[in-house]
Amino acid sequence: MSTGKRLAKRSILGTRVACCLEDGKYYAGVICAVKTMDDGGPTVYSVRVEGERRAREVRESDLVGSGFTSVGSVKLRVGQRAYITHNNREVCGTVLYHRPNIDEVLISVTNPETGVRQDVKKRIEDIRLLESRKSARLADQDTDFAKLADMSTDRKERKPSQTIDVPAPTSGFQGSRKRRSSRTEEDQMDECAAAMVLMKLSCSPRSPVLPDGVMGDSMSPGSSVSSGVWTWADGSFSSSSSSSSSRSPAHRSATPSPPLSESSPATLDDGLELDESLFDDAVPRKRRSSTRTMFKCTWTGCHEMTAACDAIERHIRSTHLGREEVTSDHSDSDSDDEDDHEEEFYWTEVEVNVTTWVDPCEPLVTPTAPPATPPAHPVLGAPQKVLTIPPTTVIPQPLGTTCPSVLPQPTSPQYIHVSSPPTLSHMDMARPPHEASSPAASLSSSWPRTSAYLSSGRAKVRVSSSPKASPGRGKRNGESRKCRKVYGMEQRDLWCTQCKWKKACSRFGE
């Protein structure tokens, strides 16, 4: 009554959180009760830490998770167990150090395949303190099993991400909503299992894979927080679907064999066909008419553009993500052993007028490109007119087609922006954006990278044959990325009011 105050409705009971214990490290647990002192006292949470019997009572400030402190704002102790996405699978590691000042965390992980221990640098935002519900995931494609299973399939240059299968979010924690389930998951599992079998057959029973005690040291004394990250290796396959989910590790489009029909963006500079037969059969091979697909860096303020997506990814990796190729210069197309392919989130395909660029193999910069590329990690979400593409770089949309599912800004479907960034960034979005005025402002400038989850993974532009509009009820035809979808449940406060009320969206109404 009275004072409008709306509590986040969802019950936090049952929410998985990381709880800071006496040793200063965080351990996974579940909230089982909340005790709030009505007289202004601090709220006390009763958390059952995994591996312990009794629940312990902790203060809010000792919790990390959705609705609480975000990982980004805590200092991790040495020895803290952490989960990161490495080579497309979640691995568990131990923090070697955490330097908040430069936002860098060094984690020691062990590669399940090689058994080699490796130190990985991550940003705090890319780190989870809780294990994802679905961990283990093979990178497929060029992992061993892929070779075993079908090595004939691809021999040529392959690109990490063709399809836009959405991966996920980051911010390891969860509230109460479950993430979408991908059906490919099963496939992968199967293949994975098959692979394991193969490997088992061809290797010694106790294959080099996964050295038992991956991190036998410096962990909690008696708490078995783990439950095995690489579950598949343990033999426990139970795909539990506990209520508290979490992000699923970012994984790429996996399916190796089937010829992907759509959504296979251009590949390499020379003569590989792209899929644009869909929108305009231009450039079946080389530059033909007058446009051509280029790969443009979408990093805020950066205008780098290259002809090969390979190149743009390299650019992004080194310039923006600050990662250098860890692995020895692999010949050209396999064992991508770097990190999760975060670089893929920062480029987009663009149709370029062929006359404006010269060398197909060399990265080039748009004429107006400001030399000032942010040196360090620029803060995402600080909008600064990103897509200020000079007229030459973008082609107008061919027909009165809709440009669905890409730009959240419905107002100017003038430019087709062949999309690609398959997923959103792995930024943590635990708290409401400190952005300028309206979230819409930030949106209009770029991808909704502030968004948490882009649920249905499909981001490829596609020309639908007929504009078809039936404003009846339910849903509009193909397009429907409204606040809910764009921001996800987790960021409900960013939705427009109408959406919050389950009414017709006013922001993306169109």
Place this chain on the structure above:
DNA sequence: ATTGCCGGGAA
């Protein structure tokens, strides 16, 4: 299973 949102209802 998820998303958009109408219609209805409580505060």
Place this chain on the structure above:
DNA sequence: TTCCCGGCAAT
């Protein structure tokens, strides 16, 4: 009026 949600249609 503001806010919330059941439930249905369309994916």
